[in-house]
Amino acid sequence: MTTTLDGELKVSASTNFNAELHARPSIYFSGPSLVEHVAFMPASTQTQGIVEIQQKNATSDDGIRVQIEHHTEFTTVTRVTPLKLPVQAWPQETRFHKDFGVTTTPSQLICRISVLVLDAPPEDLSPTLRQYGFGDTAASAIGGSAAQVCSDFLVGPGESSRILLFNAELNAYRLGRMVRRICEIETYRSMALLGLPEARRLAPVLKYFDEKLTDLTNRHLNTPADEHKRLLDEISTLSAHVISATAETRNRFGATAAYATIVEERIAELRESHVPGFQRFGVFVARRFKPAVRTCAATALRLEQLSHATMHLLDLLQTRIQLEIEYQNTVQIRAMAERAAVQLKIQRAVEGFSIIAISYYLLSLLKMTAETLDHAGVHLGPFTMLVSIPVVVAAVALTVFRVRHALR
Template identity: 30%
Template sequence: MNDQAEHPLRYALVNELHARPSPRLEAPCTAVFVAFKEPRDAANRERSRDVAHLADLCSRHGSPSPDPQAGHYAAQLGRHKLRWESHTEFVTYTAFARGLPPRPFDPSVGEIFPLDWQRNAPGKRVAAVIVHVDVLPEDPNEIKPRLKEWFAAESLASVWVLDESAAVAGDFRIDPAGWMRFAVFVRPGTASGRVGRIIQRLLDLETYRAMSMLGLGRARILSEQMNGLEVQLSDILQGMADDTRPSEAVLHDLLSVSTRLESAATQHSFRFGATAAYEAIVMERVAALRETRFMGGQMLTEFMQRRYAPAMRTVKSTEKRLATLLDRAERAGELLRTRVDVWRGAQNQEIMQRMDRRADLQLRLQHTVEGLSVVAISYYAVGLLGYALYPLAHAVHLDKSVLIAALTPLVVLAVWFGMHRIRARLHDDH
């Protein structure tokens, strides 16, 4: 086939579907799992450090180094099969070994991941699990004493999974050595692929449970912050009814609260979104196990509803509360803008009234000035005409005072008419 007809990502995307197959395991065996996450901005971490940390573990066991651009890796580390995967926020290491230790859940099985190596990880450990996989006895009642010995009775969940092909038990507690424990008892003859899927789903369940509950810590911190911000916002809204309080002061307080709310939303939006996504994966993994009740024990679904779901509801309610406060702050801003617009309208109306009064005064003053101008111009015009016509008046024996008296009304009328024409012309030009 012509390569030019292929989309450049076609093969890469298809290969991604097969990059992380479920392990194929046979009972008895042991799975040891750890997951690391950087405390801050894990999604944008420098992934080369994760690969370098993996290469260090491989070097300790004499195994080939991973590709620097790898997103997943598999190798044989002594008697263990190692699987490494890089995810959006975390990396996971899983080691599978045949057989079981002399003592169930012996912390020594975790030595495949040395403590000093774990301390040097780019992130912090968010999950550490030991899965004890054994063969289910003919009488399932025989495992009850073991479950009582290994797990806390008040939080123990024990179920049949995948059409009763295996029994799974765990109490979701961390033992003194720092490991969470799961026990899996597989019916003889169960396919290795099915056993591997059961183990993988349990590990995914714990990993994504741990990752989703990171949002609970954020929610508690944010709730404390919102308690204070909510009081401030309420005070601002009540203060907006006080006309004596300057709008500038109210605006300053509102901007301060709104800025802190927007900052909180920006800081926590990714974590809350990731929590919702991880929660969905947790519930999908539980559903994929197709659990049924094991000898009257607590089911995983029941455990999640009682212990896990309240934490997720807390995160969701906190996120909703933050959104509500943001909406209230936005509405307060709109109310404040309306208040300012009304105030500005009143100010503009007052200014217009002042301008009208000033214009009226200017018009009156203009009329007064025009009247005075007519008088002044007429005075000088009469004087000039009197000087000009005096010889003629003398020739006809006309007294000067009579001449001035006769000229005055004529000159005043002529000056007034001239100024009226000039004012009318100026008005027409505008």
Template identity: 30%
Template sequence: MIQTLPLHPDRDLLAGELHARPALPLATPVTISRLAMLRDAGADRGAAIRHLETLCRRYGVTPPAPGADFVMADFGRFTLRYERHTEFDGWTFLRPGPDAGAPDPFEDTAIEAVPTDWLAELPGRTLVAAHIAVPRTAGEDEPPPPGCFVPDNLAGSSVSAGAATAWTDFRPGADGFTRILLQDHGMTAALAGRLAQAVWEVETYRLLALLALPQARACSAELARASAGLAALTARLPGLDKLDEERAALDELTDLATTIERLAAETADRFSGTRAYHALVGRRLQSLRETRLHGLPTLTEYLERRLDPAVATVEATGTRIANLSVRCGRAVDLLRARVAVAQEAQTQQLLGAMADTGRAQLRLQETVEGLSVAGISYYVLSLAGYALKPLPLGDIKADMLLAVLVPVVAGLVWIRMRRNRRKSTA
């Protein structure tokens, strides 16, 4: 029936998003090794799948479909779960063990069954490396075997209403892997899968949330200089009384604003990622439903004391950049307004000077026109005098006739010059 209806082109994609990267049932005891490989900006997103294809060919396993985001494959000695995320690739290796009562549940890890040459060629850079041991225990709240964790950093809690106990110190061991012990007190396979995924996602997302911390610390000194420079420039503004000084200050402010906007552009994506990953850590910790035991901090309490201040530093740096950008923008607007007012006053003075010059030119032009009328009239009358003297005029004297012609000629010359000036200004 649904096939006869018009469907949105993204319907299947959106419906399948709820089932992406599902928690898979785990038969305990099991040991898990988790890697999160951070991709470089602009890196080929299909490199991980192609690398996985080489492992499949080596073991005779059906290769994944090109562009797959989630792969689960059994390689005999180990099982591999691959997930492609927005900026990293997750590799989770699983194998049976450790046995109940093992002195060191991390002695035989899952990743030891994976070919080392293939691991060395994994695309990306390793950000997360964790071992998760899920042994079965006879009694609840058994302390972890000695030597597994650093006692001073140990965190532990009873999870999922006592179905399991989680232990970790969140510290990389000698092999560079963080260790997490999840003791099974009678979990179902489905619950074991959900809890294992929750704890490895806590480990993954906490480190991703901290990626912005070095960047926040690195730009703090530059922010301090920018803030001090902005304060100094703002203090100088009332004392500026020359247009050149205001323009120089505006140039300094513009350079400062450029620096602040560069910092904002460089940190915006990473800082927003920190907020998103920190929220994911909180939700995964809530899903554990922790209960305190043995007077130790729970995983939530441990991370609240260590992770939350670091995230708060990142948030404060982002807020500082935003506030500094707003302050700098206001200072730039204020100084631009002052420069505009000064330029307008300068323009008014220039226009006044141009008006005075125009009036002087008009008076000069009128004077020149008067002289031109007199000169042309004199020239015309002189020519007329030469023409009239030889003529027999009877009782009319040539001088009298020229005297009569003076106003007529002068008037005609003046009228002609007025017409020519009107044509030239039209």
């Protein structure tokens, strides 16, 4: 191991990644046994303090084995109790809450599964299933016909779903992994179905959102400019509600999709084959499980589409408002240009009048000067006044034009 900080961090990360490969070991066992599996979701993030068991993986003197696993959202407790033949009836199930200190308050019980593992299956399953109280049952040969699994998926008196597993050729390791897959199917199926109540809760809300969006879209086509602000406020409010609903359910629906994928993988790992006269175990699960998953996926997609639609409508209205503002600005600029042109014409007219007025005053001054000189004995002829008129007018006009050019 390197002594540098970077090297220590790299080794530590590698160790954690390698440990993750062994984070979910199965309980290996053989012979008739009762496997009890409980999954529950803590109400707080302090998952480690919910289960009060002295050891994570414990084996007692009578062969009972217990295993606890902490997952991202939930915790599972698995207990394997060896049984003595013959097993005439379903064994008495363990009181997890009392015997193991597992409290459902403030935690939420997700599922409880009891798997009764027996020897090779009988030739006729029906009498055995009736003996253990099973009703309409699904059954499959699993593991390449090395075992058979049966269940009616009903919750019994102990709040557990009962599964009957007949082991024909599985050794302890394969049997432990097979039981683990069966428990995981039920656990992840229950976790995935947590999104279904959210989907049902959102159904009327989404219907209202759709109707509101349709109404706002129709109003957007015919709303006059003086009511655009009110329409913009309503669309913004609808968009905020849709985004809020999406944020509240995004994690749950995302988890539903992830758990559903795990369920499908675990069913495929069973390597099922048909048992004459019975519906397959995986088919029974999938046919009743996939519609709920599709409902959650459809609800999530509907929320996403509503969010895009409201944002698109909001952009359209904002674009329309912006175009109207630009049009108003264009009209105002055009009016200002017209006023400037009129003012320019007036200014030019005034400049023309000013040339005439200044020239008139200058010529009047020259006339008074000529009359004064005439009284003084200096006589100026009429030709002098005629010449001075164009000269004065030209000088005044040139002066005015030069001043206007300088101002420009």
